[in-house]
Amino acid sequence: MDTLSYKTVSANKATVNKEWVVVDAQNEVVGRLCARIAIVLRGKHKPDYTPHVDCGDNVIVINAEKIRFTGNKQAKKEYVRHTGYPGGQRFTTAENMLHRKPVAIVEIAVKGMLPKNKLGAALFRNLHVYAGNEHPHESQQPKAINLNIIK
Numbered sequence: 001m002d003t004l005s006y007k008t009v010s011a012n013k014a015t016v017n018k019e020w021v022v023v024d025a026q027n028e029v030v031g032r033l034c035a036r037i038a039i040v041l042r043g044k045h046k047p048d049y050t051p052h053v054d055c056g057d058n059v060i061v062i063n064a065e066k067i068r069f070t071g072n073k074q075a076k077k078e079y080v081r082h083t084g085y086p087g088g089q090r091f092t093t094a095e096n097m098l099h100r101k102p103v104a105i106v107e108i109a110v111k112g113m114l115p116k117n118k119l120g121a122a123l124f125r126n127l128h129v130y131a132g133n134e135h136p137h138e139s140q141q142p143k144a145i146n147l148n149i150i151k
Contacts, residue, residue, distance in 0.1 A: 011050040016043075018126075019057045020142035022135070025106065026063040028147075029070055034109035036147040037061065041114065041123045045150050054122050060137050061129040065102035069094055079108065103129045 021040065025033055043049050043056035069077065077094040097105055106129045114120040128137065 009048065011048045011053050011055045013053065015048075016053060016055045018055075020060065020137060020140040021057050022060045022062060022142045022144045023147055024063055024144070025061050026066040028067055030067055030105060030109055033067065033147065034106060035113060036150050037106075037110050037127070038113035039150055040145075040147070041110070041126055052119065054119065054126070056123060056126060058126045058140070058142075059128070060135050060142055061106055061127070062133055062135055063131075064106050064129050065098065065131045067098075067102065067105065074098070079104075102131050 023033070023037060037059055039045055040059055041056040043054070046055060049055060068074075074095045075093060078091045079094065079097055081090050081092075082088050083090065092100075094105065107124075107127065110127055111120075111124055114123050128135065
């Protein structure tokens, strides 16, 4: 048997096939949706996945204001930020965040599921979240996907 036919193919920036996809977040659970978005951003759903290369797709998330939390998380979950000044730690609930900045809920959740390095920063730039039903990326001809089929 010829062992050369079993070479591992490693993707690089030139050989990666990146696509644009649209995800509708209406009535989706935050954590489950964002975990699947992180998989698509990373490229783990593709057969030519390479851990050190940005081989994922560009993801557009619409209807971020219609996302939902399970249980009592909408009232109890707290988001923490810091102003940069001494004693500047600020807290806000998920309910307040959903009214003020619904886009930030999805962005924070997905960012926490990506690698904490330069590759993770590059992958995060491929995420585009919008509160409404409209987005300015029609010229990229994104295709709608159902994230429930991705495990």
